[in-house]
Amino acid sequence: MRSTPELPLRVLTHNIRYATSSPFKGEVPWDQRKQLLLNELEYHTRHVSDAFICLQEVLHRQLEDILAGLNPKAKSPSPEWAYIGVGRDDGHQAGEYSPIFYRPSVWELLDWETVWLSKTPSKPSKSWDAASIRIVTIGVFTHLASGNTVLAMSTHLDDQGSRSRLEAARIIRAKIQEYRKGKFGTLIGGTFLAGDLNSQEDQEAYSDFTGSGDMHDTFKLVDASRRYGNHNTFTGFGYEKEPPSRIDYVLLGSKGNQTWKVDGYSVMANRFDDGVFNSDHCAVIADLRLVG
Template sequence: MKIRTASFNIRNSSAPDGDNAWPVRRKAAVAAIEQLDADVVGLQEVLPDQLEYLRWRFPKYEIVGAGRDDGMDAGEHSPVLVRPGDWRIERHETRWLSDDPGTPGSIGWDADLTRIATLVWLRHRNGTTVGVVNTHYDHAGEVAQLQSSRLIARWITGSLPWIVMGDLNATPDSAPLKALLASGLSLAVPLEAGGSWHDFTGATDDDRIDHILVTPGWTVTDAAVSHHRPEGRVPSDHWPVVATLSL
């Protein structure tokens, strides 16, 4: 039983990115997602207009996730996209990376911004259920990053197989990643696969801050950082990370 997973920060549409602004590169972003050939994709920094566009471009996909500002539509989303096939969404919820994870808009610890995680329970056609966490850690608050890892580690206890993915704004040797690894998770995408952050430069050797991690029981059959440039254009300021997993 296999599942191909991917995480991709598509860069929000409100950023003043000039020649790399969302209207210019949105077709490239969609092409990059399609090229990943993933069953499940976790996206970050998705504003409502981007989510509307993605729903139009991926009409057959199940797409879930709430806005971080109000728990409904406002603000950035960290949606999970599930393509038609062996996996279907059984249930899902959005939680806030804070001391009060059930309160929409809550800000945790020393975080600069409201941050969320989208939790999805997926059921395979054979009846097996697995869990997916798609998240985006704060970019500035070091305490918030570490506490976010500890929070997620508590959420995924138990016998259910879990996949944790997202833009963690932290490198593999950082305290937040070490906390996740200490909880029993392991990195699915090897470090030698290259960097994921590039700030629209197209660099492939910058920091790896986008990750896919798995609980024991998963086997990684292949994994990579996708440096695909549809029609020569970088699709975002991050490269997607992708991993094929089996149980």
Template sequence: MLKSLLILLSISLSTFAVMAQSDALTVATFNIRYDNPNDAPDTWENRKDIVANLILFHGFDIFGIQEGLFHQVNDLDKRLPNHRFVGVGRDDGGEKGEFSAIFYDHQQFQVLNSGTFWLAPETDHPNKGWDAALPRICSWAKMVAIGSGEHFYVFNTHFDHRGVEARKQSARVILEKIREINTGSLPVILTGDFNVGQETETYEQLRTAEGMKDSFDAAETVYANNGTTNSFDTSKSTDRIIDHIFVSEDIEVRKYGILTDTYHGRFPSDHFPVMAVISW
């Protein structure tokens, strides 16, 4: 009898542990590097399977990419059978230019609404803002978790690499748009390559925004032994983090990690993906 009770208790505890993890969601941001033939041998043709397998292995439920051209987005779409994506090219609002696409596991989540706005004084059409070198965008999606019915928003962006004022103003625009779009005060996930480190005013602008926090600060477990860029050079390293995942105050962050995976002494991209395990 005692042995039977112990077995039942063990099964119950195991079931509880599984149930406790079932509400966990793995989100990520990943600058996959645009398809540049001058990157040889680190061309997209050599990296696309590696990038897709990295995503599958680490189990990204929802993730934002940066720098993906239309064919790169489609390459990932083909290699991630359970994922769908939303987003448009920044140059024409269609297929031209880099995407800040949001990929999601369509077996777990449904997109209820989505869109893209430009990081510029005029947010509704392709244009450059302030001192930016290039047009910059933020794509977003309102989603519902199929199992729990939880509604939430995901925003994904890529700030300009040159314009200091553009980055500052881009942060302001995104925070304003989040308030404008998220009228129901739902949970928010904001991912991206912000091209700003944790020492900058623009980063502080985002980290200290009302109702928001950096998953790096909030995580129960942090695995960040490197910065987030590598320039495809394994002989150098940095501690500077410019790719971030911000979340609403009402989201619990269980884990945060910068994934420095390699293959045959090479990197899958010139940025490392940043991953967070969160729950409502």
């Protein structure tokens, strides 16, 4: 007999491109594209109260813009959206965040942390061949209505270092096992990892996650005839030398009697007839159910 009701939820992940002061050819500044990004987030979560928004490359001022946009009544004592995450450079507000946004009226946050994907994961650092400091944001959330608990993770792996991407994947998998065996282990029914892995299917990080059997790609859990939108998730701004590729994912892991079912998978467009790219990546959306 099922101990908790079935839980439907949506996971949206998007590398939003940091607010650079030196835009690429084809890229408009953040101030000109932020409303497009906010409209995207609002549209895809408006009537999906259980949604998580996982973002990457978010500078602090972008974080403030997104919070203000998601919470138009910001002075309310109970804003609709909250987040977990820190800037990767100092563990506070410096550098890029990989935040997870959620609705506190829907989810109770039990615990969260930021882990640095390095040999010293408890402090800002980089190791191996990484060009930049890299992090994973981890949260344990209980769904207030159903009682289901999920382990949520948002990350952005290095774009230069193959060894660092592989080691990062191993660190993340070890953290998943740590949580499953820790004080929340009896509660956690499902795990998801969302973000930009900078790794295609035949490359190190993706192969480590999925080859281990710990994680499964939502893309492959939906019949090809039912996927919606684009295939590639990285597009650039139209003038980059590297070709479009699929490097952004929602990966799933489950434990015990509870399992994930994938009802829908989509890669949304990042440019429309206004000609403006809201990012050099597309948003990936997975509609899930935790059952068991």
